[in-house]
Amino acid sequence: MGRVTVRRPVRKLTEGGQTRRADLLAAEEPLELRVGGKSLAVTMRTPGHDVELAHGFLLSEGVIASKDDVFTARYCDGVDDQGRNTYNVLDLALAEGVAPPETGVERNFYTTSSCGVCGKAALDAVKLKTRFAPGESTFAVSTEVLAGLPDTLRKQQRVFASTGGLHAAGLFRADGSLLAVREDVGRHNAVDKVLGWALLDDRVPLSDCGLLVSGRASFELVQKAAMAGVPFLAAVSAPSSLAVELAEENGMTLVGFLRGTSMNLYTGDQRVLEPDAMWAVRSGV
Structure with missing residues (x-):
């Protein structure tokens, strides 16, 4: 398996002078x-x-809906220039009767750690038909629980704590406890990892869970959540306009700028339980 962190020499400059040391990336x-x-x-x-x-x-591409749809998953043999196994090619065999990924829609399946999957020919082609119905979920969370989620997530970001360079995604219950947390340089990869964990643990559709992401909420992340049946997506940063539109279309709750007791409710605010005295809506908004 590849390394999660790498040490590299760095020359650090400060007002007090300079030092040379190893930095963990x-x-x-x-x-x-x-x-x-x-x-x-x-x-x-x-x-x-x-x-x-x-x-x-x-799962998020609509190819599979359960772990039984995959027959095997194995690494392909490969070595780097030092003779080490790279484990950078993973081949999955679908179960009998499961249709392979469609090839009719023009796609650029090359993804980067920043943008995720991109390049479908048109917006209508990007939108995938969900197998599940996140809008039918009665899952709800109190503002008190939401306020504590970013700190709870951060405490479980082991690699971020040592490098400062990873995104995180976590599945949470209504009481604020985290079912699983995954980290990755790519926000979309972190989400795929945590949704893949849920699929392999027979938890999909995730109608009784919310998804928390450490960065912004993009169209793609909302779509991934919808494809797994997640009714509630919370992000510590901003959503995009298309993310809000897609969440609304799927009857999902979308919370952005979740920072302590401050948060923006963009869609599905019926799933956010608010104490009347503390969260009264002020006039002039």
Whole structure:
């Protein structure tokens, strides 16, 4: 398995002078995903939980709906220039009767750690039909629980604590407890990893959970959540306009700028339970 962190020499300059030391960086390596021996996607990711990442990716792309839809997942043999196994090619065989990924829609499946999957021919082609109905979920969370979630997530970001260079995604219950947390240099990879964990643990559809992400809420992250049946997405940063539109279309709750007791409710605010005295709506908004 590849390394999660890498040490590199650094020359640090400050007002007090300069020092040379080793700096710990978050590892970033390419992972090629194959289905039935055919290359499907290449993503730049932090090594680790690759099988979860692959399952989450195929779930969010509408290829699979349960762990039984994948027959096997195995690394392909490969070595780097030092003779070490790179573990950077993962091949999945779908179960009998499961249709392979569609090839009719023009796609650029190369993904980066920043933007995620992109390049579909048109917006209508980007939108995938969900197998589940997140809008039907009665999942709800109090503002008190929401306020504590970012700190709870940060405490479980082990690699971020040592490098400062990773995004995180966590699945949470209504009481604020975290079911699983995954980190990655790419926010979309972190989400795929945690959704893949849920799929392999037979928890999909995730109608009784929320998804918390450490960065912004993009269209793609809302779509991934919807494809897994997640009714509630909270982000510590801003959502995009398309993210809000897609969340509304799917009946999902979207919370942005979640920072302590301050947060913006963009859609589905019926799932956010507010104490009347503390969260009264002020006039003039």
